[in-house]
Amino acid sequence: MAKQLGRDQQGITLRGSAEIVAEFFFYGINSILYQRGIYPPETFTRVQKYGLTLLITTDPELKNYLNNVVEQMKEWLYKCSVQRLVVVISSIENNDVLERWQFDIECDRTAKDESAPREKTQKAIQDEIRSVIRQITATVTFLPLLEAACAFDLLIYTDKDLAVPEKWEESGPQFIANSEEVCLRSFTTTIHKVNSTVAYKKDSFP
Amino acid sequence: MGLLILVGGDVIKKSSSVDLASKKCQKMLMDLEGVLQHLEVMFSLTLVPRVLILLGGNVMSPKELYELNLEGIYEGSTEESLKTASCVRKLFHSLFVADVFSELKALPVTDTVVMLQGHRDCGVDWFRPKLNYKVPTRGRKLTVNLSCDGDINLSASPPQPATSAWEDYVWFQAPVTLKGFHE
Numbered sequence: 001m002a003k004q005l006g007r008d009q010q011g012i013t014l015r016g017s018a019e020i021v022a023e024f025f026f027y028g029i030n031s032i033l034y035q036r037g038i039y040p041p042e043t044f045t046r047v048q049k050y051g052l053t054l055l056i057t058t059d060p061e062l063k064n065y066l067n068n069v070v071e072q073m074k075e076w077l078y079k080c081s082v083q084r085l086v087v088v089i090s091s092i093e094n095n096d097v098l099e100r101w102q103f104d105i106e107c108d109r110t111a112k113d114e115s116a117p118r119e120k121t122q123k124a125i126q127d128e129i130r131s132v133i134r135q136i137t138a139t140v141t142f143l144p145l146l147e148a149a150c151a152f153d154l155l156i157y158t159d160k161d162l163a164v165p166e167k168w169e170e171s172g173p174q175f176i177a178n179s180e181e182v183c184l185r186s187f188t189t190t191i192h193k194v195n196s197t198v199a200y201k202k203d204s205f206p
Numbered sequence: 207m208g209l210l211i212l213v214g215g216d217v218i219k220k221s222s223s224v225d226l227a228s229k230k231c232q233k234m235l236m237d238l239e240g241v242l243q244h245l246e247v248m249f250s251l252t253l254v255p256r257v258l259i260l261l262g263g264n265v266m267s268p269k270e271l272y273e274l275n276l277e278g279i280y281e282g283s284t285e286e287s288l289k290t291a292s293c294v295r296k297l298f299h300s301l302f303v304a305d306v307f308s309e310l311k312a313l314p315v316t317d318t319v320v321m322l323q324g325h326r327d328c329g330v331d332w333f334r335p336k337l338n339y340k341v342p343t344r345g346r347k348l349t350v351n352l353s354c355d356g357d358i359n360l361s362a363s364p365p366q367p368a369t370s371a372w373e374d375y376v377w378f379q380a381p382v383t384l385k386g387f388h389e
Contacts, residue, residue, distance in 0.1 A: 051312075131308040138307075141298035182299070185308055 011117025012125070017191035018077035020122075021105070024129050024187075024194065025085060026070045029154070030056040031136045032087055032101055036143075038152050050130040069154055072165060076158060077192060080107035084157035088174045092149045097176045099143065099200050106193040118190040128187035132196055135184045143200055178202045230387035237382050241320055244332045244380070252328035253281075255375055258341065262316040265339070265379065269313060271347040277372075278353025288354070297352070306348055318384040323375045333378035 012020075027049055034044050034055040039062065044055035057063055076082035087101040111118070155171055164170065176199050184196035248254060255277045262269030321339070324330060 134308070135302070135305075138298075138302055142295040142302060182303060185305065 010122075011119050012189050012191060013117045014111045014114075014191055015078060016117070017111070017189040018074050020125060020129075020189055021077050021192045021194060022070045022074040024132075025073055025103070026066060027054050027056065028103070028133065028136060028196075029066060029069075029087055030054065031133055032089075033057065033062075033152065035137055035140050036089060036099065036146055036150070038089065038146075038150050050126050050133060052130055052133060054133065069156075073156070076156075076162070077105070077107070080109050080112065081159040081162055082107075082156060083159075084155075086155040086157075086174075088153040088155060089146070089150050090153070090174075092151050097174050098146060098150065099198065100174070100176055100179070102197050102199070104195040104197075106195075108191050111191040120188075120190045125187065125189050128185070131185045132187055132194075135196075139182070139184075139198055143198070175199075176201055227387055230385065234384055234387060237384050241380050241382060241384070245320070245322070248322060248324055248328075248330055248333060248378075251330055252324040253375075254322050254324055255372060256323045258321040260319045260321065260342075262313055263345065265319055265321065265336075265342075267342055268319075268345055269316065270310070271342055271345055273341070273347065273349040275349055275351045278351060280354040297350075301350070310346070313386075315386040315388055317386055320380040320384075321377055323372075324378055326374055326376045330378065332381065334381055336377045336379050339377040339379070 030044070031054060033039050034041065034057075039057060039059060041055075043057055043059045043062075045058050046053050047056055048054070057066070073082065073085065083105055085103045085105070087099075088097055089099040089101075090097045153171070153174065155174065178201065179199040180202040181197055181199040184198065186193060186195040188194070245257075255275070257274040257276065259272040259274075260268035261271075321336070322333065324333070326335070
């Protein structure tokens with residue numbers, strides 16, 4: 001008797017994994033920008049995702065920017081040629097780097113040669129992603145208050161031989177001097193694994 | 207999104223589920239604000255060695271129990287006092303790093319009760335004494351131990367009650383139950 005897998009039970013392909021991880025970055029970056037007050041709260045709208053109420057930007061420019069980044073990430077994740085995404089938050093006044101959200105990506109390149117999807121349910125992956133998003137929200141309870149107006153940059157670490165897309169430029173790591181670091185939970189699709197950390201100025205947290 | 211009902215040519219707009227959730231949220235926040243204010247009064251009346259936050263079930267058998275152990279807190283003068291903001295941030299940093307909540311299964315809409323220990327003669331009138339109350343042993347329990355660490359000038363600190371003196375401390379329960387709600 002033929003057995004049809006429900007959508008939730010379908011395995012994970014490399015393409016599917018790239019989409020899941022890229023989507024996480026979309027919602028994760030939006031969460032950071034909202035929680036850290038980088039953009040006014042009234043410019044965000046509520047959506048349901050991962051069983052949570054999340055906030056995403058309605059600012060057209062920012063939306064466009066993030067959508068472009070996510071589409072590019074999807075392509076690089078599929079090719080297994082991206083290792084890290086970093087959200088750098090700096091003071092607009094003096095360009096001091098105040099916070100650094102780092103997402104390290106491990107890619108199992110053997111998935112490129114596989115035809116059969118890997119066995120991990122969407123629900124299991126969503127549960128793991130939910131924990132990470134919740135932790136992003138929870139960091140507000142102890143991260144130093146960002147009192148000055150801040151801006152953000154996205155740094156993406158890729159393979160050396162990758163062509164730099166138009167409007168992107170090479171950059172330094174933009175580390176924080178004298179920082180404290182906290183690890184968040186990680187999640188994995190079995191093809192891509194994402195480890196998250198946040199670094200902040202040490203002397204702001206006595 | 208509102209719900210419209212057409213009744214005999216008239217259109218009656220019922221309260222939307224969003225409005226209801228918002229009202230419940232506001233009520234809960236008001237009740238929580240009240241509990242916190244009364245907690246502050248309690249702290250001014252007596253030493254509070256322990257606070258319990260009980261989620262779900264009932265006070266004898268909650269689904270989850272969070273215990274704050276404050277026995278290690280030293281009382282000192284205003285000049286020696288640690289800054290509130292840094293203590294709160296330190297507490298939440300420790301809770302975050304311990305990652306105690308991620309594995310928990312989501313609870314259904316749940317009520318929360320707050321209980322705390324205080325001196326039997328502290329004169330509090332809002333919290334209700336529960337003389338026979340015993341801390342539940344079943345269900346999920348997390349104890350957070352708070353203490354004043356580092357260099358402590360013992361001569362500046364008044365002596366803490368000896369262990370036997372905690373016998374004069376009884377459990378009190380907040381008369382308000384914080385009602386959970388769906389978004």
